[in-house]
Amino acid sequence: MKGLYAESHFFPISGQRITMKDSFGRQINYLRISVTDRCNLRCRYCMPEEGIESKLGHEGVLSLEAFARVVRLAAQVGIRKVRLTGGEPLVRRNIPQLIRYIADVPQIDDIALTTNGILFAPMAEELKAAGLNRVNISLDSFKEDRFRFITRVGNLDQAKKAIFKALELKMNPVKINTVVIRGFNDDEILDFARLAYDYPLHVRFIEFMPVGDLLYWKKDRLMKTDEILEMVKKQFLLTRFKDIRGSGPARYYKAEGGKGSIGFISPMSNHFCAQCNRIRMTADGMIRGCLYDKREVNLRPSLENGSDEEILNLLIETITQKPARHMMDSGWGAKNERKMFQIGG
Numbered sequence: 060m061k062g063l064y065a066e067s068h069f070f071p072i073s074g075q076r077i078t079m080k081d082s083f084g085r086q087i088n089y090l091r092i093s094v095t096d097r098c099n100l101r102c103r104y105c106m107p108e109e110g111i112e113s114k115l116g117h118e119g120v121l122s123l124e125a126f127a128r129v130v131r132l133a134a135q136v137g138i139r140k141v142r143l144t145g146g147e148p149l150v151r152r153n154i155p156q157l158i159r160y161i162a163d164v165p166q167i168d169d170i171a172l173t174t175n176g177i178l179f180a181p182m183a184e185e186l187k188a189a190g191l192n193r194v195n196i197s198l199d200s201f202k203e204d205r206f207r208f209i210t211r212v213g214n215l216d217q218a219k220k221a222i223f224k225a226l227e228l229k230m231n232p233v234k235i236n237t238v239v240i241r242g243f244n245d246d247e248i249l250d251f252a253r254l255a256y257d258y259p260l261h262v263r264f265i266e267f268m269p270v271g272d273l274l275y276w277k278k279d280r281l282m283k284t285d286e287i288l289e290m291v292k293k294q295f296l297l298t299r300f301k302d303i304r305g306s307g308p309a310r311y312y313k314a315e316g317g318k319g320s321i322g323f324i325s326p327m328s329n330h331f332c333a334q335c336n337r338i339r340m341t342a343d344g345m346i347r348g349c350l351y352d353k354r355e356v357n358l359r360p361s362l363e364n365g366s367d368e369e370i371l372n373l374l375i376e377t378i379t380q381k382p383a384r385h386m387m388d389s390g391w392g393a394k395n396e397r398k399m400f401q402i403g404g
């Protein structure tokens with residue numbers, strides 16, 4: 060096995076800051092945790108209308124303490140940033156407690172959340188007090204009827220309130236995730252760009268990926284970054300912009316005179332796998348080296364009965380097995396049974 064410590068029984072003491080590289084030399088410092096596979100929305104590209112028959116009852120989902128243990132150990136092999144996602148992370152009971160646990164891990168510098176925003180505003184103060192540094196809010200349309208169409212059940216006002224609450228609490232940078240879907244919201248691209256001009260918001264246009272069930276994905280619904288960028292450039296004078304907190308895959312631009320920035324996440328046209336810095340964990344305790352790769356390592360038995368050292372070895376195994384890149388062009392594949400709401404995006 061390649062990778063730091065892989066053949067050694069030495070592990071750093073708690074609090075020590077070490078770094079870890081995968082077998083392609085990429086430094087892995089970012090853990091995304093899907094804390095639940097449940098959600099209060101039913102986005103057409105992510106979940107079936109009837110929702111999911113969650114196979115994860117109370118016994119199936121890891122406890123907050125088990126997640127916290129993984130974070131503490133992952134921090135010992137170089138993880139510095141944790142993002143809570145889902146499903147919808149805010150439907151998981153007592154999520155502020157998990158944030159408090161993570162905030163207690165000395166090596167973690169950044170605790171972030173990806174949410175649809177529906178439940179965010181009323182919980183925001185508590186989340187911030189618990190140690191949440193920032194939030195990315197997903198929003199695909201500003202039109203009430205379209206928002207309802209794409210989410211099937213969502214209330215646009217609640218999502219908007221989330222955005223302004225995050226700004227009010229200065230949970231900066233506040234980022235908006237917008238999946239661009241041709242024929243659905245491509246005529247709102249300039250409205251979203253305008254939002255980033257008028258407010259200190261960082262709007263990220265995401266290429267629609269063929270992942271999960273492919274419930275709504277079609278080749279001709281994909282709009283690539285170059286086309287979106289050309290559209291935005293006709294209206295705004297853009298310059299490349301790097302100074303933004305986060306270590307995700309977006310490339311940012313600033314519009315002259317604008318308060319926020321415009322970002323592009325381009326997994327389809329210009330994949331960022333060579334700079335990949337992350338691993339993922341599912342609500343049932345599987346660790347994945349890649350969003351797209353079906354290989355998973357089961358942490359659960361070791362979390363139930365194993366030692367810290369055993370868990371550290373499994374984390375290292377995941378990191379060293381990370382693939383060089385995704386293979387989206389060759390299809391999701393029948394054997395890759397995970398859906399986006401299970402992996403967490």
Ligand SMILES: Nc1nc2c(ncn2[C@@H]2O[C@H](COP(=O)(O)OP(=O)(O)OP(=O)(O)O)[C@@H](O)[C@H]2O)c(=O)[nH]1
Nearest residue numbers: 173195234236265305306307308309324326350404
């Ligand atoms: N293909 C691919 N897509 C990703 C990856 N990470 C995030 N995304 C997609 O990018 C979008 C935004 O992700 P977020 O959850 O907001 O996280 P982030 O962009 O890493 O966060 P920041 O650190 O704030 O930049 C989501 O639609 C994800 O599915 C990745 O590793 N691979």
Ligand SMILES: C[S@@+](CC[C@H](N)C(=O)[O-])C[C@H]1O[C@@H](n2cnc3c(N)ncnc32)[C@H](O)[C@@H]1O
Nearest residue numbers: 145146147173174175197236267268399403404
């Ligand atoms: C799976 S959701 C989980 C967190 C939360 N429920 C939310 O919607 O923000 C995470 C992100 O993945 C994005 N996403 C889901 N399916 C996608 C797809 N097929 N292509 C691109 N992004 C996708 C969503 O828009 C969202 O921004």
Ligand code: SF4
Nearest residue numbers: 098100102105146175
């Ligand atoms: S994208 Fe997020 S909000 Fe929409 S169904 Fe999936 S998990 Fe829920």
Ligand code: SF4
Nearest residue numbers: 332335349350384385
């Ligand atoms: S697709 Fe896989 S390798 Fe590429 S950036 Fe995402 S997680 Fe990393």
